[in-house]
Amino acid sequence: MITSAGNSQIKNIIQINRKAKIRKEQGLFAAEGRKMFLEAPGSLIRKVYAAESVLSDEALMARVRTFPWEAVKESVFRQMSDTQTPQGILTLLQIPSYTLEDILEKEAPLLVVLEDLQDPGNVGTILRTGEGAGVDGVILTGACVDITNPKVIRSTMGSIYRVPFVYVDQVISLREALARKRIRSFAAHLKGKNTYDKESYASGTAFFIGNEGKGLTAEASGAADCLIRIPMCGQVESLNAAMAAGILMYEAARQRRGR
Numbered sequence: 001m002i003t004s005a006g007n008s009q010i011k012n013i014i015q016i017n018r019k020a021k022i023r024k025e026q027g028l029f030a031a032e033g034r035k036m037f038l039e040a041p042g043s044l045i046r047k048v049y050a051a052e053s054v055l056s057d058e059a060l061m062a063r064v065r066t067f068p069w070e071a072v073k074e075s076v077f078r079q080m081s082d083t084q085t086p087q088g089i090l091t092l093l094q095i096p097s098y099t100l101e102d103i104l105e106k107e108a109p110l111l112v113v114l115e116d117l118q119d120p121g122n123v124g125t126i127l128r129t130g131e132g133a134g135v136d137g138v139i140l141t142g143a144c145v146d147i148t149n150p151k152v153i154r155s156t157m158g159s160i161y162r163v164p165f166v167y168v169d170q171v172i173s174l175r176e177a178l179a180r181k182r183i184r185s186f187a188a189h190l191k192g193k194n195t196y197d198k199e200s201y202a203s204g205t206a207f208f209i210g211n212e213g214k215g216l217t218a219e220a221s222g223a224a225d226c227l228i229r230i231p232m233c234g235q236v237e238s239l240n241a242a243m244a245a246g247i248l249m250y251e252a253a254r255q256r257r258g259r
Contacts, residue, residue, distance in 0.1 A: 001052075001071040005079045009070065013049070013090065017082045020146035027095050029148035031160075033087045034060065039158040042067070044093040051077035051088035060089065082150040095148055098164045100174075103137030104181045110135050110252050111183065111206040112245055115171050115220050116143040119212055123147060124155020125242040126209070131159040133249035134256070138165045139174065139206075171208060171220035178206055185224045187216055188244050190237070192229030199228055201252035209245045 002010060015022045016030050023029050028046060031037070037048065038060075048069040054060055055071060078086055103111065112130055117123050123145055127138055144167070145152060153160055168174060178185055183204035188196075208224050210216030215238070221227065230239060230247055239247070 001073060002049075002076055003073045005076050007076075009049075010072075010076060010080050013080045013092065016092070017080075017150050020149065023095065023146070023148050028092055029095055029153065030082070030150065031091045031093060031153050032081060032083055032089070032150070033154070034089055035158060036153070037089050037091045038063065039161060040091055040093060041161055044096065044161070045091055046094055047092040049077070049080070049090040049092070051086065054088040064089070083154075096161070096164075098137070098166050100139070100166050100168065100177060103139065103164050103166055104177060104183070106136050108202070108204045109137065109181075109183065110201070110204075110249070110256070111137050111139060112249065113139045113171055113174065113185070113206050113208045114144055114241075114245075115141050115208065115216055116211040116214075117209070117241055118145050119241070120145050120149045120151035121155050122212065122240065122242040124152040124157075124160075126245045127152075127156045127163050127165070128159040129242065129246045130249055131163050133246070133253040135163065135249055138163055140165065140167050141171060142167055142169055171217075172223040174206075175223045178204075184226065186226050186228050186248070187221045187224035188230065188248060189216060189221055189224075189227040190229060192227040194226075194228055195231050196228045196248055196251055199226060201255050205252055207245065207248045207252075209241055209248075212241050 045067050048064050048067050049072050050064055051072050052074045183206050185206040187208040
């Protein structure tokens with residue numbers, strides 16, 4: 001059992017939780033909680049850390065023991081944890097790797113493109129909602145929050161394992177690739193000509209979602225095939241990025257169910 005926070009493994013986990021650079025260098029990220037462990041693909045799991053409090057949970061430990069694992073003293077586990085109320089299980093995983101070609105290869109894919117989103121909860125929620133809506137992939141610009149940020153991972157509720165994602169430099173760099181695959185792009189924009197429910201998303205579709213405070217850049221909006229808007233009542237000018245993305249993704253899902 002690891003009994004000291006000075007242990008090199010514990011120090012490394014703390015750094016992985018805190019720094020995107022370390023995660024990128026090692027190709028690893030940490031996921032806390034039972035659900036995140038139980039849903040994790042075995043091919044991605046590199047090591048499991050179990051606190052004293054869960055060692056008597058035979059159902060949980062039966063799977064833990066199928067991987068390299070370490071028991072950790074409760075007080076030490078709290079120090080390595082990124083949450084206020086640790087569940088006693090932390091999984092160290094290899095970061096999934098996808099290419100843009102992987103995401104675009106499906107016939108008539110449904111995609112979400114995120115430009116410079118900074119809120120971890122928004123990005124995680126979009127992945128989770130995207131899985132529910134049947135999205136085939138999420139594309140993020142380089143200025144977006146790191147998708148392996150612990151807060152993003154928790155917000156995905158396991159969808160990080162199942163929704164392909166890839167980073168690109170800028171939204172505009174996607175124009176040729178989307179056109180080549182006959183994927184029509186729609187930018188959520190206050191100046192949209194039509195409301196979102198007046199367009200068809202039955203064929204290949206990519207929704208552009210902009211930064212929480214600034215929205216889409218002029219370059220990203222200009223790269224889209226069509227500007228669409230979500231109608232607002234009252235004095236509300238815009239919606240939370242994750243909420244807007246969810247509305248668009250589920251409208252596309254609704255239309256596609258009738259194909």
